[in-house]
Amino acid sequence: MSVKILGKSKGFYDTFERRPGINKEQTHYCPGCGHGILHKLIAEAVVDFGVAENLIFISPVGCSVFSFYYFNAGNFQAAHGRAPAVATGVKRAKPESIVISYQGDGDLAAIGGNEILHAANRGEAITVFFVNNAIYGMTGGQMAPTTLIGQKTTTTPYGRTLQNEGYPIRMAEIISSLESPVYVERVMLADTRSINAARKAVRKGIKNQIENKGFSFVEVLSTCPTGWKMTPPQSQEWIKSTLSETFPLGVYKDISDQVEPLDLSQNFAPSERIPKLIGLEQDKLDYDIATMKIAKEIDQEIRISGFGGQGVLTLGVWLSEIGMREDLNVSWIPSYGPEMRGGTANCHVKLSRTSIGSPLVTHPSILIAMNRPSLEKFEEDVIEGGAIIWDNSLIDIEPTRKDIKNIPVPATEIANELGNTRISNVVILGVLAGFSDFLDPLVVQRVLPLIFKKKHLLEINLKAFQKGLELGRELLA
Amino acid sequence: MAKARGLVAVNFEECKGCKLCVDACPVDVLHLAKSFNTHGYSPAEYDGEGCTGCGICYYACPEPGAITVFKRWEEAQEAYICHNNNVQSRLSLQDSVRGLALCDSCGQEVILSDFLNLRFAE
Known part of the structure; x- marks a missing residue:
């Protein structure tokens, strides 16, 4: 005969570790709730x-x-x-x-x-x-x-x-x-x-x-x-x-x-039907996946931040687009708010070979800072050994940390030389592809035409990417 | 009066002293303590005798683990499995008001309301 005891159900945690503060034994409800x-x-x-x-x-x-x-x-x-x-x-x-x-x-x-x-x-x-x-x-x-x-x-x-x-x-x-x-x-x-x-x-x-x-x-x-x-x-x-x-x-x-x-x-669509439903199969690239360079550093958590209008959110979209075409799991979430009017408009990007639990990037492996408030705000969050790519044509201070890769890029200056300030984010993309081995320049160059449908825009963006790529390779060397 | 064969153990630290169990108890064997726990509440306490093991206080209580009711205390007492020695042991009731017992096998104190960490033979 089993012993009959009414006690705390196994449906509850033994102690409430998720509850903040020192009281891990009681619920947060008022007495008698x-x-x-x-x-x-x-x-x-x-x-x-x-x-x-x-x-x-x-x-x-x-x-x-x-x-x-x-x-x-x-x-x-x-x-x-x-x-x-x-x-x-x-x-x-x-x-x-x-x-x-x-x-x-x-x-x-x-x-x-x-x-x-x-x-x-x-x-x-x-x-x-x-x-x-x-x-x-x-x-x-x-x-x-x-x-x-x-x-x-x-x-x-x-x-x-x-x-x-x-x-x-x-x-x-x-x-x-x-x-x-x-x-x-x-x-x-x-x-x-x-x-x-x-x-x-x-x-x-x-x-x-x-x-x-x-x-x-x-x-x-x-x-x-x-x-x-x-x-x-x-x-x-x-x-x-x-x-x-x-x-x-x-x-x-x-x-x-x-x-x-x-x-x-x-009741639900099987996952293999979803790409077809949203038309993803149509513009699949024709390159052979085996020729792609699958690098060791492929899992990246990236925070991109800058003024609204610099294309920081867009850059994040491109990164996830590229990651998707490399058959990675990707996530992108923007951080909207009053910051859009100057300050730190930013987005979180994750590229991963395994499934992504949370799309939030609290400790980025790469921080891309396109203005000074962004560098000041997020510098401390970067993981040890991570990289900070910052636009030194706009930011008049330098990262103070020594345990990170410090990569200054005059992105806005380069973009101006090429004739359009708005492509500074593409320069950054080029640098990223040049110095790190998680972005394959070949893949990026093949994805860009899918993003820029207008011919004249594509040309200047490819130029900006090439410029960034060269700069990135110089930095690597 | 109904036969007293149960035992109620109130966890002194988990109880918030809302008094719902005190009012709900049909044989009236619960009361609020005179002292406070670390969270500043006066928890409910067992009078020490008279519990029938009906379990009404358990369902009246809003805290997941504040009240543990041993429906037949004597059976539970014999079926206890010692946490340290992993053998079937016996519980000797030490403080029925606070729900404390001693394990006959290892001699250590057992908090009877710490239900998720207690094991009993089937």
């Missing part, structure tokens, strides 16, 4: 059903944004309100996984109202847990779409009124009115009996997904003692006496016994 109870019910269910290994948790914006501190599972943190959209993508790409979209009422009913309606309407085979505490808890207790009439919040200090804010939205009722959802229930976390009912609903929602039944939606009336300015026992009492009056509990829809399991294998 309903999130913790629901987390426990979910963790227990996925472990009991043996799917903890396959769990991908989509965390929202709200207090539960940090659920990846706690769940020993895969996690995506979605933009505000977009958890069901992200969950849709994850479930379609990995139909064998258990995808849980976990959202609060501000996230799901306000900002993400559209996403949840359409995910539900499409009948995505995911499980949605909707934590309804009638306010925006994380931001300090503002009115949410679910706030009760007369309820005082920081943004409705005299109480919510019909005239100004309208009626509270009942999401479970709305979702259950759609055709596709197979299971919609509203439960509460207010006492032993209701928590037990919530536990059953959580398990059913997850079970439905394991059996590929379709879209399951569990609304959970939950406490926010801090936002409601009550003690935890008082808040549970308030759910029972007040909140559940406006949001009646119960099963709003359950056709999970009547529906056939979905066939999820047709």
